[in-house]
Amino acid sequence: xxxxxxxxxxxxxxxxxxxxxxxxxxxxxxxxxxxxxxxxxxxxxxxxxxxxxxxxxxxxxxxxxxxxxxxxxxxxxxxxxxxxxxxxxxxxxxxxxxxxxxxxxxxxxxxxxxxxxxxxxxxxxxxxxxxxxxxxxxxxxxxxxxxxxxxxxxxxxxxxxxxxxxxxxxxxxxxxxxxxxxxxxxxxxxxxxxxxxxxxxxxxxxxxxxxxxxxxxxxxxxxxxxxxxxxxxxxxxxxxxxxxxxxxxxxxxxxxxxxxxxxxxxxxxxxxxxxxxxxxxxxxxxxxxxxxxxxxxxxxxxxxxxxxxxxxxxxxxxxxxxxxxxxxxxxxxxxxxxxxxxxxxxxxxxxxxxxxxxxxxxxxxxxxxxxxxxxxxxxxxxxxxxxxxxxxxxxxxxxxxxxxxxxxxxxxxxxxxxxxxxxxxxxxxxxxxxxxxxxxxxxxxxxxxxxxxxxxxxxxxxxxxxxxxxxxxxxxxxxxxx
Amino acid sequence: xxxxxxxxxxxxxxxxxxxxxxxxxxxxxxxxxxxxxxxxxxxxxxxxxxxxxxxxxxxxxxxxxxxxxxxxxxxxxxxxxxxxxxxxxxxxxxxxxxxxxxxxxxxxxxxxxxxxxxxxxxxxxxxxxxxxxxxxxxxxxxxxxxxxxxxxxxxxxxxxxxxxxxxxxxxxxxxxxxxxxxxxxxxxxxxxxxxxxxxxxxxxxxxxxxxxxxxxxxxxxxxxxxxxxxxxxxxxxxxxxxxxxxxxxxxxxxxxxxxxxxxxxxxxxxxxxxxxxxxxxxxxxxxxxxxxxxxxxxxxxxxxxxxxxxxxxxxxxxxxxxxxxxxxxxxxxxxxxxxxxxxxxxxxxxxxxxxxxxxxxxxxxxxxxxxxxxxxxxxxxxxxxxxxxxxxxxxxxxxxxxxxxxxxxxxxxxxxxxxxxxxxxxxxxxxxxxxxxxxxxxxxxxxxxxxxxxxxxxxxxxxxxxxxxxxxxxxxxxxxxx
Numbered sequence: 001x002x003x004x005x006x007x008x009x010x011x012x013x014x015x016x017x018x019x020x021x022x023x024x025x026x027x028x029x030x031x032x033x034x035x036x037x038x039x040x041x042x043x044x045x046x047x048x049x050x051x052x053x054x055x056x057x058x059x060x061x062x063x064x065x066x067x068x069x070x071x072x073x074x075x076x077x078x079x080x081x082x083x084x085x086x087x088x089x090x091x092x093x094x095x096x097x098x099x100x101x102x103x104x105x106x107x108x109x110x111x112x113x114x115x116x117x118x119x120x121x122x123x124x125x126x127x128x129x130x131x132x133x134x135x136x137x138x139x140x141x142x143x144x145x146x147x148x149x150x151x152x153x154x155x156x157x158x159x160x161x162x163x164x165x166x167x168x169x170x171x172x173x174x175x176x177x178x179x180x181x182x183x184x185x186x187x188x189x190x191x192x193x194x195x196x197x198x199x200x201x202x203x204x205x206x207x208x209x210x211x212x213x214x215x216x217x218x219x220x221x222x223x224x225x226x227x228x229x230x231x232x233x234x235x236x237x238x239x240x241x242x243x244x245x246x247x248x249x250x251x252x253x254x255x256x257x258x259x260x261x262x263x264x265x266x267x268x269x270x271x272x273x274x275x276x277x278x279x280x281x282x283x284x285x286x287x288x289x290x291x292x293x294x295x296x297x298x299x300x301x302x303x304x305x306x307x308x309x310x311x312x313x314x315x316x317x318x319x320x321x322x323x324x325x326x327x328x329x330x331x332x333x334x335x336x337x338x339x340x341x342x343x344x345x346x347x348x349x350x351x352x353x354x355x356x357x358x359x360x361x362x363x364x365x366x367x368x369x370x371x372x373x374x375x376x377x378x379x380x381x382x383x384x385x386x387x388x389x390x391x392x393x394x395x396x397x398x399x400x401x402x403x404x405x406x407x408x409x410x411x412x413x414x415x416x417x418x419x420x421x422x423x424x425x426x427x428x429x430x431x432x433x434x435x436x437x438x439x440x441x442x443x444x445x446x447x448x449x450x451x452x453x454x455x456x457x458x459x460x461x462x463x464x465x466x467x468x469x470x471x472x473x474x475x476x477x478x479x480x481x482x
Numbered sequence: 483x484x485x486x487x488x489x490x491x492x493x494x495x496x497x498x499x500x501x502x503x504x505x506x507x508x509x510x511x512x513x514x515x516x517x518x519x520x521x522x523x524x525x526x527x528x529x530x531x532x533x534x535x536x537x538x539x540x541x542x543x544x545x546x547x548x549x550x551x552x553x554x555x556x557x558x559x560x561x562x563x564x565x566x567x568x569x570x571x572x573x574x575x576x577x578x579x580x581x582x583x584x585x586x587x588x589x590x591x592x593x594x595x596x597x598x599x600x601x602x603x604x605x606x607x608x609x610x611x612x613x614x615x616x617x618x619x620x621x622x623x624x625x626x627x628x629x630x631x632x633x634x635x636x637x638x639x640x641x642x643x644x645x646x647x648x649x650x651x652x653x654x655x656x657x658x659x660x661x662x663x664x665x666x667x668x669x670x671x672x673x674x675x676x677x678x679x680x681x682x683x684x685x686x687x688x689x690x691x692x693x694x695x696x697x698x699x700x701x702x703x704x705x706x707x708x709x710x711x712x713x714x715x716x717x718x719x720x721x722x723x724x725x726x727x728x729x730x731x732x733x734x735x736x737x738x739x740x741x742x743x744x745x746x747x748x749x750x751x752x753x754x755x756x757x758x759x760x761x762x763x764x765x766x767x768x769x770x771x772x773x774x775x776x777x778x779x780x781x782x783x784x785x786x787x788x789x790x791x792x793x794x795x796x797x798x799x800x801x802x803x804x805x806x807x808x809x810x811x812x813x814x815x816x817x818x819x820x821x822x823x824x825x826x827x828x829x830x831x832x833x834x835x836x837x838x839x840x841x842x843x844x845x846x847x848x849x850x851x852x853x854x855x856x857x858x859x860x861x862x863x864x865x866x867x868x869x870x871x872x873x874x875x876x877x878x879x880x881x882x883x884x885x886x887x888x889x890x891x892x893x894x895x896x897x898x899x900x901x902x903x904x905x906x907x908x909x910x911x912x913x914x915x916x917x918x919x920x921x922x923x924x925x926x927x928x929x930x931x932x933x934x935x936x937x938x939x940x941x942x943x944x945x946x947x948x949x950x951x952x953x954x955x956x957x958x959x960x961x962x963x964x
């Protein structure tokens with residue numbers, strides 16, 4: 001089904017886009033500016049009796065609403081050996097309930113001129129519709145119904161499994177850069193499930209069953225494990241009333257455990273790997289470092305470190321004024337593209353990365369050495385006040401401009417609440433960015449851009465004839481116990 | 483407690499020793515030879531009504547018996563996030579039952595002049611005693627009692643956790659080569675729990691609780707999940723009678739699932755990593771390839787491949803006549819040590835590896851290139867008939883000599899039965915080795931010694947001042963669900 005987008009970590013390009021979602025808005029200094037332009041969204045935050053959190057972001061510029069339900073479950077919450085299950089369930093959520101057979105929800109959304117979408121990440125799964133505001137109740141009724149009412153039979157589950165397998169083919173196996181990212185994640189995370197692909201390992205996806213999906217659904221889907229975000233042409237009290245009438249009737253899910261995943265041991269060995277693929281037209285070198293996310297920085301009292309990494313990512317690698325781009329592409333002409341990124345939004349640790357593709361006659365080790373020199377320059381000499389101010393202004397301005405998009409607003413709040421941040425954390429992001437100092441930027445570069453915490457990936461063209469890999473080693477079939 | 487040895491994969495040296503355990507014995511041509519020397523052990527294999535398998539290896543040369551109980555559970559069966567639990571439970575098994583308080587079992591074994599030991603691997607956990615044969619019933623009563631009768635309180639669990647943490651300090655953290663092996667395993671296995679250290683990741687060991695240990699014990703310990711191996715001065719029927727009188731009274735454990743662990747995706751990227759440690763006196767390069775084990779070769783109808791890998795390991799890297807040693811140490815003098823190994827005994831896939839330490843003035847990349855040249859020679863030209871015959875004769879002879887040791891015999895059968903092989907498979911091992919051809923050896927080298935399936939580790943001296951690593955990133959504390 002092509003209308004649904006999934007969130008995979010498909011490498012640097014996708015991550016650079018995610019970076020832009022880093023965030024803004026609402027009150028404070030940013031809000032003053034925003035208020036002049038948008039009428040000043042006042043974000044309301046409620047909790048229903050059954051545990052559902054409701055965030056409302058009024059925006060009356062057009063008579064539409066964006067309705068998003070976010071579940072606090074993603075690929076990192078899957079049982080070992082069941083990779084791909086969170087995303088598989090996302091697909092299966094469109095298969096109907098006792099009350100609303102498969103297809104009815106989507107048909108109604110289409111008939112009222114709405115759009116719908118769903119996405120799965122390591123930390124969350126979400127569903128959304130954008131509809132005329134008078135139709136909000138309708139989608140809320142449908143969405144509340146499928147929160148616990150999903151009906152699955154093998155007749156719908158098994159063909160959908162073929163769909164996700166084909167999706168893996170298209171998005172991962174036919175995409176050398178995505179394959180490189182998958183291998184790098186597996187090498188970066190020694191113990192944490194972030195090392196598994198969100199789409200799943202093929203051999204495990206092939207075994208996913210109806211029982212697996214139902215068990216996962218019953219374990220994680222319920223009002224007390226979800227956040228509802230509504231942005232658009234509605235007032236908070238009206239949204240609350242609608243939520244109580246619809247979601248308010250859904251029973252809590254029992255036995256929810258705290259979200260604790262296996263954590264990383266100390267990272268002590270610089271790693272590297274090479275992926276050769278016959279389809280590579282543009283070789284590349286990439287590196288991922290394991291660094292604090294916003295949530296882990298907060299939990300570990302590394303005050304301001306996530307924000308300093310945000311600014312570092314911007315100075316080092318966002319846009320054609322960035323250090324990486326200017327040094328490698330403009331000045332030394334050793335690269336045809338180069339950049340860096342940091343995505344703070346992860347419940348557990350986050351990644352900081354860079355990427356570059358060599359110009360003609362430049363080897364990957366040469367290019368890597370040049371990129372390392374750019375990083376060493378920041379570590380040794382820090383950043384200038386001028387580039388610091390330019391980066392901060394640009395980041396805050398981008399965030400304010402982004403308020404113009406209702407769906408982005410809903411998305412940012414949802415993503416923050418799924419990854420250990422609060423509405424207040426989102427609100428104060430611009431202030432915290434504004435407070436970042438040049439010394440902090442240098443400090444986080446020195447502390448965290450340590451190769452011991454990293455994996456370097458080389459993407460090269462495979463110029464040998466395509467060779468059949470040895471068949472995977474299959475497990476011993478159901479090793480008997482006596 | 484120092485009297486118990488644990489099985490960690492502590493790198494090449496230990497593995498080379500394990501290799502020698504590969505195996506032999508009992509009937510067939512080997513047994514004819516053996517019979518002349520040992521009186522010809524006839525291995526008996528029984529199954530009790532409660533599911534306990536009993537293997538008896540009579541050996542009447544001395545009035546002693548080796549009594550080993552093997553449980554089909556190891557580090558690879560731990561829940562994600564609970565690494566070290568199988569080994570922790572091994573320690574806790576000495577903490578007493580309602581009937582036999584802590585220390586009594588060990589005291590009795592010592593008083594009767596016996597020895598005891600225990601060990602944990604990825605695939606199994608075992609306990610053994612070597613005692614005068616008239617004391618066999620005594621140790622069987624004790625061991626049957628603690629199969630399901632263990633009593634644990636926080637007062638014994640928490641101090642023992644400090645013991646295993648200190649064991650990790652001594653065996654892993656103070657041993658650069660062990661640290662390298664740990665990092666290489668984590669990089670080799672992208673998905674399978676063999677990538678976790680048997681001793682556990684420190685941060686997870688620190689959280690192991692009494693409840694974790696009890697849950698693991700109740701889930702996995704019972705007669706239907708165990709194999710009892712008795713070697714020594716006893717006849718099969720007498721051993722069976724004793725087993726029925728003791729273990730026969732222990733109730734089955736319910737709900738045992740088949741032993742299925744998360745499996746590996748296709749291995750597509752050569753990986754490498756570097757561990758720098760100030761205590762390194764001798765740098766080294768090591769490589770591990772993911773290859774079939776005996777069990778997975780059998781399950782995948784790769785007939786003879788495990789045996790061909792056995793022979794390849796011997797020709798390539800066992801002893802001073804091996805290709806690696808002769809080429810790198812004797813002929814080219816680029817190494818001060820070099821070898822290769824293969825350990826077939828794993829329920830899931832196995833590792834094939836080589837290691838070398840450079841001579842003065844030789845860099846690790848130079849040494850690695852020389853080792854790669856040795857492998858390329860075997861892949862391209864195969865092995866000679868003469869070295870094939872020499873290797874096979876030596877392997878079979880080693881196995882026959884090893885029959886001389888009662889404990890080794892018990893151990894080999896136990897290990898085989900824990901890792902997907904049968905008594906018959908053990909029995910026919912010499913015949914299968916004898917059947918390996920030079921072509922098969924070349925074929926497995928070509929198919930499996932593919933760098934895409936490997937990780938290469940570099941151990942170097944850290945010559946910078948010992949720097950404090952950044953603190954690990956701690957998880958967000960108990961991320962609240964609503």
